[in-house]
Amino acid sequence: MEETPGSLALENVAVGALNAVSFSVAPGEVVCLSGPSGVGKSRLLRAVADIEAHQGAIRLAGEAQSSMPAHQWRRRVVMVPADSQWWFDTVAGHFDGDLPEDDLAALGFGPEVAGWSVSRLSTGERQRLALLRAMVLEPGVLLLDEPTSNLDAERARATERWLLDRIEARRMAVLWVAHDAEQIARVARRHVRLVDHGMEVVRECD
Numbered sequence: 001m002e003e004t005p006g007s008l009a010l011e012n013v014a015v016g017a018l019n020a021v022s023f024s025v026a027p028g029e030v031v032c033l034s035g036p037s038g039v040g041k042s043r044l045l046r047a048v049a050d051i052e053a054h055q056g057a058i059r060l061a062g063e064a065q066s067s068m069p070a071h072q073w074r075r076r077v078v079m080v081p082a083d084s085q086w087w088f089d090t091v092a093g094h095f096d097g098d099l100p101e102d103d104l105a106a107l108g109f110g111p112e113v114a115g116w117s118v119s120r121l122s123t124g125e126r127q128r129l130a131l132l133r134a135m136v137l138e139p140g141v142l143l144l145d146e147p148t149s150n151l152d153a154e155r156a157r158a159t160e161r162w163l164l165d166r167i168e169a170r171r172m173a174v175l176w177v178a179h180d181a182e183q184i185a186r187v188a189r190r191h192v193r194l195v196d197h198g199m200e201v202v203r204e205c206d
């Protein structure tokens with residue numbers, strides 16, 4: 001398999017009912033993952049994040065997941081699940097240091113959001129703040145599980161632009177689960193569709 005230096009590579013990964021999933025994602029590239037409900041998209045992301053048991057090889061910049069302590073892998077490979085978890089009372093408690101104001105503004109927040117109680121956040125607010133929380137960690141790989149699913153169309157487009165801008169600037173390799181064909185066409189040049197027990201590459205441009 002062709003592998004760009006620094007890329008995320010999956011080779012014959014098997015998790016749950018999925019088998020033989022092989023592809024790679026270059027730094028700064030977004031690859032979309034789609035497929036019917038229950039096919040295993042979230043489980044595949046969890047396998048890449050090293051939080052779900054799986055078979056096959058997963059490498060980042062040539063280093064195997066299996067050769068690295070999990071906490072070290074998870075510093076470099078960060079997942080934003082569809083339902084984010086929050087542990088502290090306030091938004092600020094989940095960030096080291098100040099929340100970056102330009103990112104907050106791009107996501108539709110003012111600086112006061114830092115002091116907000118997590119319990120008051122709407123689903124869409126939680127979703128956007130979970131994306132920011134992951135982004136400020138500056139991982140090498142970002143795993144996004146339907147990152148705009150709880151947002152209205154206008155906010156979804158603004159969040160999508162912010163994500164693409166930061167992904168390109170920080171050269172992250174990104175796996176992005178999406179259902180909307182128009183969003184997939186906007187954000188990714190490559191699209192991997194998971195099907196019963198495996199995968200097919202739907203679209204690949206140079």
Ligand SMILES: Nc1ncnc2c1ncn2[C@@H]1O[C@H](COP(=O)(O)OP(=O)(O)OP(=O)(O)O)[C@@H](O)[C@H]1O
Pocket residue numbers: 016035036037038039040041042043044
């Ligand atoms: N820990 C687990 N053990 C056994 N089966 C599981 C586990 N987690 C998920 N599953 C099952 O594996 C299948 C794939 O789940 P997954 O959450 O990856 O689907 P998905 O493709 O992300 O679906 P959706 O689009 O609905 O979110 C489902 O049938 C689910 O019930």
